[in-house]
Amino acid sequence: MTTIKLHNTRTRRKEVFAPLDDKNVRMYVCGPTVYDRAHLGNARPVVVFDVLYRLLRHVYGSDHVTYVRNFTDVDDKINARAAESGREIGEITAETTQWFLDDMGELGALKPDHMPRATAYIPQMVAMIEDLVTKGHAYEAEGHVLFAVDSWREKYGALSGRSVDDMIAGARVEVAPYKRNPMDFVLWKPSDDDQPGWDSPWGRGRPGWHIECSAMAHELLGESFDIHGGGNDLMFPHHENEIAQSCCAHPEGDFARYWLHNEMLQVEGKKMSKSLGNFFTVRDLLDTAVSGEVIRFVFLQTHYRKPMDWTENKRTDAQKELGKWHRMKGNETAGQAPQQVLDALGDDLNTPKAIAELRKLSDAGDIPGLLAGMDLMGIRTVSDEFLSQIREDEREVVEDVRSQLVEARETAMRTKDFSEVDRLKSALVDAGVEVRMSKEGVELVPGAGFDPAKLEALK
Template sequence: MTIKLTNSKTRKKEIFEPIDPNNVRMYVCGPTVYDRAHIGNARPVIVFDVLYRLLRHVYGPDHVTYVRNFTDVDDKINARAAESGRSIREITDETTQWYLDDMRAVGAMDPDQMPRATEYIAQMIAMIEALVAKGHAYPDGAGHVLFSVKSYEKYGALSGRSVDDMIAGARVEVADNKRDPMDFVLWKPSSDDLPGWDSPWGRGRPGWHIECSAMSYELLGESFDIHGGGNDLMFPHHENEIAQSCCAHPQGGFANVWLHNEMLQVEGKKMSKSLGNFFTVRDLLDGHDGMPGVPGEVIRFVFLSTHYRKPMDWTAEKAEQAKAKLKKWRNLTKDFTPTEPINEVVEALSDDLNTHYAIGKLYALGDMLEYVLGRGKTEKHDLPEPEVVAGWLLASANLLGLLTPELGGWEETGVDLTAYADQLFALRQSAMETKDFSAVDAMKTVLLEAGVEVRMSKTGVELEPGPNFDAAKLEGLL
């Protein structure tokens, strides 16, 4: 299977050719762990989780290495510790676990390696020393070490902007210790009340950008296959990573392919605390502001319904539609087991992670399964048996991280309305012939008054208990 990916570095869709097919390597920038992850943070996690699943499917689970880091040394963490009176380690341990729990709840597999920045300080210091020795970085004599941007002539190639354009378009801190406004911090001094490590430049802590360069080198080598993250990281973080890594290890190529996902909106607007539409993954899962919780599988489905390179709009309507569809598929497949994903789904994901098209194929499989299971169906057909179609649907959905056992259980209501659905469908089929829909309307009215949500189509009837469901009102209906 040929995989094609849109490489941010070349701005082209390219055939993916791993450096070593027996060890396909991917690095994705992880979170700074000082608080709950907001829903925008979940988009790259879900996107690159699908890519991880695809790579494992194509190359084999034992031939893919996925690294996603935790930044656990940062001024935001320091500030949170000062505000709360809690230790930095206590905060980062807690928020790291929050992050893992929330990302697992939306179906993300754990990467193969999840390094914490504080575990790689020695490697960062060694990389900074190498950059200083090669003339790409300089100490200011006051405990800082800065990277000299002009020492790397390809700086700006990823974002496609010149250094002058970047200075004009960004807030660049002009400081006395910088030789150039674009130079950035590799190491900075720490006061006694802040975390710090001994270094050739005094007690201090690393700048943000050096972390990923050092950890990716230690875990994946000087050249690896894929580096991913949100497009908000392209400049300056990813530009700085490239500069540091290529200057420290000029014999390597750092990342061959760069992938960036677009940002997320909420109900058509940019997510913002001032607009009241800012919420965390946990807010969605547990419910917030009087809104009911949303199952993690539903969150994942909504995210994957939009291609990763397009802006994604989270809406309550999309969540309700996704919930209904997933519940239907889970009920249709509950007595079956997955087999192999259909080629069309694998091909869609192999074409620059076209999850939108892949989900469209799941819709087609779901419709086919409902048809061959055939409530009231009498006509002959040449379609596969239900267990075959169900096996395809489950395996294809699993490749997207959907309909997995780990994400199941939310669809179970404890109320079996199958008999009522069968009765209503039979009445509808009869009414189609007699043109008398009075019995259908009468039963539907009773169901609605009992708080049952009714969905009718040519192929079947779906009934779901609503928030005001009252089983007593269904007595004597059958």
Template sequence: MTVIKLTNTKTRKKEVFTPIDADNVRMYVCGPTVYDRAHIGNARPVIVFDVLYRLLRHVYGADHVTYVRNFTDVDDKINARAEASGRSIREITDETTQWYLDDMRAVGAMDPNEMPRATEYIPQMIAMIETLIAKDHAYSDGAGHVLFSVNSYEKYGALSGRSVDDMIAGARVEVADNKRDPMDFVLWKPSSEDQPGWDSPWGYGRPGWHIECSAMSYDLLGESFDIHGGGNDLMFPHHENEIAQSCCAHGHEHDGGGFANYWLHNEMLQVEGKKMSKSLGNFFTVRDLLDGHDGMPGVPGEVIRFVFLSTHYRKPMDWTAEKASDAEKTLRKWYAQAEQALDGGEPYTATISALCDDLNTSKALSEVYQLSHADDVVTLRATLQFLGLMGETVPVWAKQHDVDLSSFADKLSSLRKNAMDTKDFSAVDAMKTALLNAGVEVRMSKTGVELEPGPNFDPSKLEGLL
């Protein structure tokens, strides 16, 4: 059996992955709150754990892996969006859920086996809250709120490695009169008539954020499962709270056992070397990149995925236009080779070995580089498909590598030469604009003119330019 090693946040060590049941390997990853388009940072855990899902399926068999990723469809942000737009909550969550699925599929992510919506598991959440109250791990304030008592779980903070005092000092903790301790967190809260809510032993209300993942993972994967993943921004408080709830609900309040055996967290994403922020103008959704934005051409989903895979998941990742351009060039070359082969090959063993070493995707891509220089296009095609960088066929945008733009480059060079003499660059600007509108990437330097088809290249728009 192939050996997989993963860095376990729980132990802070790289460990050999040993599933509880090799016939049913189970993984849970926290999904999105569906109120708007997913930004590109949201795509990182999707791609990271999609690669792990593919690797587990390869090693244990596609029928022996269960991957769950949830949708949070009850949240104050959703309520606010509904109030501001005048649309129903269900209409908004249905639409944004589909947006999310479409965008993640566009970057090569497979659908998980299960994609539960929080609103479909309210009875399970209520039952878990009742258990926690019965075991004195939670309490009602008598006014519709139920809170988890952090002091009742002695191992709280073990995942992030911080004491409760450190967590209070380093986080925005909501201080409320109904809390016994500042770190206590909400399991259930009351709803007004115009807010989504369900009948419960504590009145009409809705769940807090953290309880949903504990209830859904228990229902779909059992008391104990193999892997829990997400971005490192979820480590505290969300994942700490999940552990506390689940361990206390299922009799592991003293030993910290049960729930997930391996915890994986991906690092955050930057854009052009800076933290992504609307105020900096570098905040982009996945759809922005796919369709193009602010005058920039669209980026194919395979290119986005390639850039993400180029950085190890436990390292900060920097999205840049230069990386995307380089990735596109590389993929065009690989696709030109892969389209010569038929399906049916096996992925490159060196690439698989790299992924088995804590999902080293950057090393996996470097092995594909080596493979591309060998005369084995069948394995190359199979490897690209395994990595999610190519589907059953070579993408249409990549088949434009054989378009001859030399005559257009010659004409633009001639116009440029004349303009240098006459100081009138209007004809140069006009042709450059026409080329850009046709999806051609134009590079002019002292050494000459370079033209290359971009992802949105449309040769029909070149008619009449010569």
């Protein structure tokens, strides 16, 4: 069996992964707050933990791994979006949840085993808060219920490596007058008539952000489970608060034993920001003929614990390399997962090394090994099964348009007028076809949303 080593944020060292139960390996990853499209940075933890999920399934068996990733569908950002747009909150969250699933699916991410919505677990949250109040770890104040950090003072801050005193000294937030300690955090807060709310022992209200994940993780994975993941921006306060309230509510358990955090994403060496004009969503890229496979490949060339820089050069290089690998495929099928790729992934998800091993397989002409390694890493998002289902007449339509695009491209290179090339590419993308253009030629790859009818007008 492949040995898996993971860098545990809690202990600050790389450890051999030993699950509590190798017949039920359990992982929880913090998911999105659903009020808008997922931006590129939101996609990084999805891809990182999808690779880990695939590795765990390969090592322990797909029936022996449980992956939970939540949706936060009650939040002040969602309330604000509803107020701005005049739309119902449920309508917004349903739409944006599906957007997220569609976009992440384009990146080759498998759906987790459970995708709980916070609003479906309000009773469990209320019960956990009641228990914390009873045990002296929480208190009610002015319609709010707050976690008492002093009741967990000796251990609070262990994950992020901060003391309570240091956190108080560095706090920049306005301290509510009803807090006993500036670091106390909200478990339950009152709702007015225009805000979503549920009945509780403390009146009509809604949960604080942190309690959601604790309640859902306990309900679906128990008081102790193996892995908890997310971006390093969640380490404090979200994950720190999860640990505090979960361990106080269920002292018999360990909550999560291994903590993994991915670093943040930049664009062309700068923090992604609307003010800098370098902010874009996953859908923005997909709609400009950048395939999900290319996005994923760029992500995986940087180790998850290092800052990842999205650049145009990386995108074009990824597109060329993947195009080369796809053209090498021929009639070959995937073989056994290469041990050298498994070993790289087992070493704290060393995806850059795994990709280097794929390149060696490509150079050696080991196509079955290359394809198996790509499959293991989730790189091939267009499945052989799907491509084989395209009828011969549909293939002819695609080939006819490809010929037009090749001719238009050759003309454009002479005239410097690329309007016809852009028109054809736009029509192909709209029809669900990925366009791969390189010095070697033009390759068209129909995707899961392929609609050949949209190409008929181009014939």
